[in-house]
Amino acid sequence: xxxxxxxxxxxxFLAGIVLLAILAPVLPLPDPIAMxxxxxxxxxxxxxxxxxxxxxxxxxxxxxxxxxxxxxxxFIAAVLAGVAGVAxxxxxxxxxxxxxxxxxxxxxxxxxxxxxxxxxxxxxLIGPGTETLTVLLAVLFVPTYARVxxxxxxxxxHHEYVEAARALGHTAPRILFRTILSNVAGxxxxxxxxxxxxxxxxxxxLSFLGLGVTPPESSWGLMIRGARPYMYQAPMQLxxxxxxxxxxxxxxxxxxxxxxxxxxxxAAVLWFPAPRKTARAASPAAVPAMGKMxxxxxxxxxxxxxxxxxxALDGVSFSVRPGETVALVGESGSGKSMTGLSIMQLxxxxxxxxxxxxxxxxxEGAERSGxxxxxxxxxARIPAARMRAHRGQEIGMVFQEPMACLNPVYTVGFQLxxxxxxxxxxxxxxxxxxxxxxxxxxGIPDPARRLNDYPHQLSGGMRQRVAIAIALxxxxxxxxxxxxxxxxxxxxxxxxLVLLDDIRKMQGIGLVFITHNLGVVAEIADRVVVMxxxxxxxxxxxxxxxxxxLHPYTRGLIASVPQDGGSADKSRQLFSIPGTVPNPLDLxxxxxxxxxxxxxxxxxxxxxPAMEAAxxxxxxxxxxxxxx
Amino acid sequence: xTAPLLSVRNLVKLYGGxxxxxxxxxxxxxxxxxxxxxxxSGEVVGLVGESGSGKSTVGRTVLRLNEPTSGAISFxxxxxxxxxxxxxxxxxxxxxxxxxxxxxxxxxxxxxEEIIGEAVDLRGPLPRGERRASVVxxxxxxxxxxxxxxxxxxxxxxGQRQRLSIGRALAARPRLIVADEPVAALDVSxxxxxxxxxxxxxxxxxxxxxxxxxxxxxxxxxxxxVMVMYLGRVVETAPTREIYRRPRHPYTRALLAATPSIDPxxxxxxxxxxxxxxxxxxxxxxSGCAFRTRCAFALEACAVARPxxxxxxxxxxxxxxxxxxxxxxx
Numbered sequence: 001x002x003x004x005x006x007x008x009x010x011x012x013f014l015a016g017i018v019l020l021a022i023l024a025p026v027l028p029l030p031d032p033i034a035m036x037x038x039x040x041x042x043x044x045x046x047x048x049x050x051x052x053x054x055x056x057x058x059x060x061x062x063x064x065x066x067x068x069x070x071x072x073x074x075f076i077a078a079v080l081a082g083v084a085g086v087a088x089x090x091x092x093x094x095x096x097x098x099x100x101x102x103x104x105x106x107x108x109x110x111x112x113x114x115x116x117x118x119x120x121x122x123x124x125l126i127g128p129g130t131e132t133l134t135v136l137l138a139v140l141f142v143p144t145y146a147r148v149x150x151x152x153x154x155x156x157x158h159h160e161y162v163e164a165a166r167a168l169g170h171t172a173p174r175i176l177f178r179t180i181l182s183n184v185a186g187x188x189x190x191x192x193x194x195x196x197x198x199x200x201x202x203x204x205x206l207s208f209l210g211l212g213v214t215p216p217e218s219s220w221g222l223m224i225r226g227a228r229p230y231m232y233q234a235p236m237q238l239x240x241x242x243x244x245x246x247x248x249x250x251x252x253x254x255x256x257x258x259x260x261x262x263x264x265x266x267a268a269v270l271w272f273p274a275p276r277k278t279a280r281a282a283s284p285a286a287v288p289a290m291g292k293m294x295x296x297x298x299x300x301x302x303x304x305x306x307x308x309x310x311x312a313l314d315g316v317s318f319s320v321r322p323g324e325t326v327a328l329v330g331e332s333g334s335g336k337s338m339t340g341l342s343i344m345q346l347x348x349x350x351x352x353x354x355x356x357x358x359x360x361x362x363x364e365g366a367e368r369s370g371x372x373x374x375x376x377x378x379x380a381r382i383p384a385a386r387m388r389a390h391r392g393q394e395i396g397m398v399f400q401e402p403m404a405c406l407n408p409v410y411t412v413g414f415q416l417x418x419x420x421x422x423x424x425x426x427x428x429x430x431x432x433x434x435x436x437x438x439x440x441x442x443g444i445p446d447p448a449r450r451l452n453d454y455p456h457q458l459s460g461g462m463r464q465r466v467a468i469a470i471a472l473x474x475x476x477x478x479x480x481x482x483x484x485x486x487x488x489x490x491x492x493x494x495x496x497l498v499l500l501d502d503i504r505k506m507q508g509i510g511l512v513f514i515t516h517n518l519g520v521v522a523e524i525a526d527r528v529v530v531m532x533x534x535x536x537x538x539x540x541x542x543x544x545x546x547x548x549x550l551h552p553y554t555r556g557l558i559a560s561v562p563q564d565g566g567s568a569d570k571s572r573q574l575f576s577i578p579g580t581v582p583n584p585l586d587l588x589x590x591x592x593x594x595x596x597x598x599x600x601x602x603x604x605x606x607x608x609p610a611m612e613a614a615x616x617x618x619x620x621x622x623x624x625x626x627x628x
Numbered sequence: 629x630t631a632p633l634l635s636v637r638n639l640v641k642l643y644g645g646x647x648x649x650x651x652x653x654x655x656x657x658x659x660x661x662x663x664x665x666x667x668x669s670g671e672v673v674g675l676v677g678e679s680g681s682g683k684s685t686v687g688r689t690v691l692r693l694n695e696p697t698s699g700a701i702s703f704x705x706x707x708x709x710x711x712x713x714x715x716x717x718x719x720x721x722x723x724x725x726x727x728x729x730x731x732x733x734x735x736x737x738x739x740x741e742e743i744i745g746e747a748v749d750l751r752g753p754l755p756r757g758e759r760r761a762s763v764v765x766x767x768x769x770x771x772x773x774x775x776x777x778x779x780x781x782x783x784x785x786x787g788q789r790q791r792l793s794i795g796r797a798l799a800a801r802p803r804l805i806v807a808d809e810p811v812a813a814l815d816v817s818x819x820x821x822x823x824x825x826x827x828x829x830x831x832x833x834x835x836x837x838x839x840x841x842x843x844x845x846x847x848x849x850x851x852x853x854v855m856v857m858y859l860g861r862v863v864e865t866a867p868t869r870e871i872y873r874r875p876r877h878p879y880t881r882a883l884l885a886a887t888p889s890i891d892p893x894x895x896x897x898x899x900x901x902x903x904x905x906x907x908x909x910x911x912x913x914x915s916g917c918a919f920r921t922r923c924a925f926a927l928e929a930c931a932v933a934r935p936x937x938x939x940x941x942x943x944x945x946x947x948x949x950x951x952x953x954x955x956x957x958x
Binding site: 159160161163164165166167168169170171179182183185331332459460461462489490491492493494495497498516517518519520521522523525542543546556557558560561562563573574575576577578580581 | 688691717719720721724732737738750786788796800815820824843845846849883885890902907
């Protein structure tokens, strides 16, 4: 990739410059301050590879020694500023209060002066020189570090591992330097490279003005100053130090980007190529089965991760009838949420894609008449624009975190009327009246007043009710609810479950309820689809699943839930499934549950089991369901 | 009866409320409002409540990770609120905490050996080899192994990280552990593993524990005694069996009724008694009984004075004015 080539070039150039600077005294270079007036502005020759300057001094040699001055000043200043700034930032961020004021406020004073102005002032007072310059630059850049360290410390301080260190009885210095410092080091290192680049520029600028490095010592700024009056006679003499300066600063910044990528793994995302229009041709005349409004068949969804492509869904099939509640149950990584997002075409752009299967959806009334091809759509294949029209009006969605669909800067009323007007033409007044009605339908007391509230003024339960109202205001026939009660308290959860169930009954909508909570499933579901590692492992009516579970995973899940029973026996154990969910990049061959399954036999690890019918509407993906 | 290991009296923790020169004074949030309880050596006390009930704040304040606003906390006869910082640091090794989030409770830049070793160090400096052996023993205790010594936290699953947290807490050989929702962030199948581990280690080491959770099933599994909190106050406390069989406070009843059961027929058959509304803001709690705004049994008297915890025998206390509510739990 081009990015890597320039990065490596930058790294190589920087390494070369640093080496040149370090080795300058031992390299066979002419003396950088030996004048040779006869050779003023001499052209390049073997003795003087880059020619000579206005005093006949060797340009290459002066560049090398100039690099020594520039880089030394920049590095030393950056390190000094770093040590002081990080210490101040850590202390200010960790302790807060008075230490924060003492550590951070004086720095604001430094920041309020333009750096160049402050530098000019100081040099004018103290006089130029390399040491003055270094100290000055260090002071100038202390605030930059301090602010970064302060901000990072503030965010790290609230992590529980810092609390844990306090709970262990560690002293504040130990917590600061051993626990916090290592966790804020990344951004500080990035800051370091930025400061080095800035110091190089500032040093050159000051030297150019005659306020930095003093002649006859060499510095790039001084060289530019020397060459400037003769820029028409000897333009090359101006070019070389400028080139050195520009390339060095560019390289430092480039390396800085590299560091940033390294320390911020979130920045590195693997993307799928942009989808080709013809990639997935519509399958001819696929219609949902009789009586089904949603019929998902063999759905395959892939997710690109930095470590490879994951099959988040691998042949998922299930169906929903009008007025039916289907629960998708599973643990993290089972693919239950991915299924909801796939149906809604809400997979993260170019990170997730549907790679196979069908999501057949029958429009109004079509499921009864046996679904002609015209009334059915394959949501896995329709273009994004058509999907947008389906969202909200055919299928609504509710998320775990209601703030996911509520905009914090608009009132509830504004957001709800916007949604209503997107679904049908109406005046503002009409929309407002409808919005009030919609809020009343989801059990919000005093809806007219609530319309003027912002989302943050509502409690968690009220927010979820508003989110449900927005999802339902386009009168969808199918509602997908992804862990809608997980973030709520049990007493509020009970209210929301009743609300969703009442809405389903009254409007006859299909409800896909995604959850990890088996108790919630038992309360609300008609059918249960149990998922594990991107596959459906069992699918059946709710009573079959809870009273006659067939798959060992389903049994294990149900047995893991603590049930009321006498706690007199202190030695009792909860049933638990051993082991952990396998890595999606390294799935076991055969049955994906086999490594954790108490009933697994040799055949289980040989070939992946298929779904088998095990009773009326009950299917299971286990080769041993008859025996166990 | 011997003196309790931990004794908390009239604990109050306010948040905010002081307006600075540039901000107007906001009403203080009474996160913990006059809470008293004891934990005996080797006892497991379950602390139950919904979000905002102040249950986590109680846990942190007891360890002085948050400074209490007022009240007394005595640990093994020593008053913690008056302990100097140095004395407090020394006392901390006897009191450990297990956090909810297995991802933020372990230092991402420290290896396992360092994470557990830090806690081992609290028992006094050990030679390198012995320290490592001690760390490995602790890892094996929590079903990890010596292979994990050089790993970083991000190389572990959520359940394994929680094992590390438990190992770190136990490595200091504390006498009291505050477990703050230790399995709430884990998958169901892993929850059971970790609960079994906590219960087994507790039995083995006889460490006293304050087990904080919103999950009544988990608390019933592990606790000897249960306290129920609502809006910063303890509304009921009783031995575990008693409180689940004969809950007296209307809030405890509502909480038990709202907990979904995994029996679909029973879930559908039972009458749907829903609690109205949501907890009021702790910045502005109702007068008298904090629960009265949502309580189906509230009287006028409930608004007048704050009901105190009343002892009804057998270690059962509740803070409800009424004794005549006796709808049995379904």
